[in-house]
Amino acid sequence: MEQHGTRPAQYGPRRSRAALPPQGRGGAAAGRPVGRQAGPGAGGGPARGAGRQAGRPAPAAGQEMGARRTMPNPRLTGLGSGLFCAAVMAVLGYLDALLLGASLTVYGVLFVPVCLLTAVWVRRGDLLTAPVVVPIAFAVGLVPVAERGDGGLGGRLMGIVTALATEAGWLYGGTLVAGSTVIVRRIRLVRRRRAAARNRPPG
Numbered sequence: 001m002e003q004h005g006t007r008p009a010q011y012g013p014r015r016s017r018a019a020l021p022p023q024g025r026g027g028a029a030a031g032r033p034v035g036r037q038a039g040p041g042a043g044g045g046p047a048r049g050a051g052r053q054a055g056r057p058a059p060a061a062g063q064e065m066g067a068r069r070t071m072p073n074p075r076l077t078g079l080g081s082g083l084f085c086a087a088v089m090a091v092l093g094y095l096d097a098l099l100l101g102a103s104l105t106v107y108g109v110l111f112v113p114v115c116l117l118t119a120v121w122v123r124r125g126d127l128l129t130a131p132v133v134v135p136i137a138f139a140v141g142l143v144p145v146a147e148r149g150d151g152g153l154g155g156r157l158m159g160i161v162t163a164l165a166t167e168a169g170w171l172y173g174g175t176l177v178a179g180s181t182v183i184v185r186r187i188r189l190v191r192r193r194r195a196a197a198r199n200r201p202p203g
Contacts, residue, residue, distance in 0.1 A: 074121050078129035081122040085133055088114050089141030097144040104163055107145050108170025111138055115174035119181035127186055131179040138171050139164065 076084055092110045100106050114137070119130040139160065146159035164171065 075123040076118075076121050076126075077123060078126035078133075081118050081126065081130055082133035082136065084121070085114055085118045085137035086140045089137045090143070093141035093144045102145045102147075104145060104167050107141065108167050108173075111141070111170055111174045112177055115178040116181060119178040119185070122182075124185070124189055127182045127189075130182050131175055134175055134178045135171060138174065 089111065092114070093107060096103055096107050096110075111134075115130075115134045118134060118137075119127075122130045142160050142163045143156070146156065146163040148156050148159055
């Protein structure tokens with residue numbers, strides 16, 4: 001018997017694919033969670049990126065923190081501030097006598113910023129010691145700068161007293177700078193304490 005290569009025709013009505021209703025077409029979409037469809041966070045891309053951007057610090061804040069870390073900000077005790085000021089003025093006095101011929105004017109000019117640093121770096125509990133130690137440090141630094149007179153101990157003391165009398169303007173100016181800085185820091189400290197007391201919950 002011969003086998004025909006063509007497939008026999010299929011009789012009967014052909015099934016037509018009816019258009020699915022909107023509910024049927026959106027079935028797959030309706031089965032998804034609502035939270036993943038709505039908003040730019042669907043798929044996890046933009047939401048994760050936004051979270052990462054929110055977690056990063058602002059460039060300005062990072063630069064400010066770096067600047068604070070690089071700047072020195074020690075906290076000296078009352079004794080430490082006195083030793084610091086006296087040591088710095090003694091070194092400056094020796095350098096002045098060695099390089100500039102014991103210039104009292106240069107010594108007085110250098111005394112003012114040292115007083116400012118002493119008042120800024122002393123800790124809060126010892127603020128009142130800064131205006132007290134700076135005149136002592138000024139007299140200590142005058143030892144290599146003052147005139148020696150006849151070379152004895154009496155002549156050196158007389159030279160220090162004479163330098164204190166002639167350079168009293170720089171002495172008072174440096175002490176005034178230290179005292180003003182201490183007063184400003186004290187006022188700011190009192191304001192911070194009052195603000196902290198107001199913000200503190202009762203009880």
